[in-house]
Amino acid sequence: MSVSIDLSPRVALVTGASRGIGRATAELLARAGARVAVNYRTDDAGAEQFVRETRAAGGEALALSGDVSHPDEARQIVRDVVSAWGRLDVLVNNAGIWEENAAGSADLDVWDRTFAVNARGAFVVTDAAIPYIEKEGGSIVFVSSTAGQRGESRHSAYAASKGALISYTKSLAAELGPRGLRVNCVAPGWIETTMTAPVLADAASRQEIERTIPVGRVGRPEDVAGAILFLVSDLARHVQGEILNVNGGSVLVG
Numbered sequence: 001m002s003v004s005i006d007l008s009p010r011v012a013l014v015t016g017a018s019r020g021i022g023r024a025t026a027e028l029l030a031r032a033g034a035r036v037a038v039n040y041r042t043d044d045a046g047a048e049q050f051v052r053e054t055r056a057a058g059g060e061a062l063a064l065s066g067d068v069s070h071p072d073e074a075r076q077i078v079r080d081v082v083s084a085w086g087r088l089d090v091l092v093n094n095a096g097i098w099e100e101n102a103a104g105s106a107d108l109d110v111w112d113r114t115f116a117v118n119a120r121g122a123f124v125v126t127d128a129a130i131p132y133i134e135k136e137g138g139s140i141v142f143v144s145s146t147a148g149q150r151g152e153s154r155h156s157a158y159a160a161s162k163g164a165l166i167s168y169t170k171s172l173a174a175e176l177g178p179r180g181l182r183v184n185c186v187a188p189g190w191i192e193t194t195m196t197a198p199v200l201a202d203a204a205s206r207q208e209i210e211r212t213i214p215v216g217r218v219g220r221p222e223d224v225a226g227a228i229l230f231l232v233s234d235l236a237r238h239v240q241g242e243i244l245n246v247n248g249g250s251v252l253v254g
Helices: 020-031 044-056 071-085 108-136 156-179 203-211 221-232
Strands: 011-014 035-040 061-065 090-093 139-143 182-188 243-246
Touching: 011 020, 011 071, 020 035, 020 044, 020 090, 020 221, 035 044, 035 071, 044 061, 061 071, 071 108, 090 108, 090 221, 108 139, 108 156, 139 156, 139 221, 156 182, 182 221, 221 243
Parallel strands: 011 035, 011 090, 035 061, 090 139, 139 182, 182 243
Antiparallel strands: none
């Protein structure tokens, strides 16, 4: 028996979606039939390419520029999606940054900037989206990280912000479940993206990282996108408050 995921006529918003995990997720949601709005901050070319390719394949797509760390812009992104398509069913909070901040460096700028994008940005977008998603009985997914589960040396701001998303997921799952909304989270490990490229480009570093992954390889953006597609689909209709690990077995906390 074959099983397919059909997201039509649902409307999805993916933040930070011009490349990497966000782009792969947007592409997979569009292939499943969703109308997809991709939010981006600076990569106009990547976002517009996604729109062109999706429309050429017969889908519907929209590119929305906006910095989620600015509350007014974050709220406007949601309003623009609803204005364009009249509804919002799926929200994937993917926008994030990863910057080093060594302990004892007193680098408050990195801490504030990281939380503004990774945690507060996800909060503002989600809070603005809830009234619309609630009407459709939709789904929210946060993109956290293994760093949010076990911590990460020299990246405490990133780890703490991703840990906040896990707690936020569980809180919303308990609060919004009775109102018909599903809220879940994915926690990727090492994934091939532009964000991780500087580390993974070093052969010795990559080899050391891969030794910590039981399946023996670094993940790809589509590995995470597949998990997100499952969580927003009807196949996961009884999954609530879950932190789905996509890390090749490197952190066994599921």
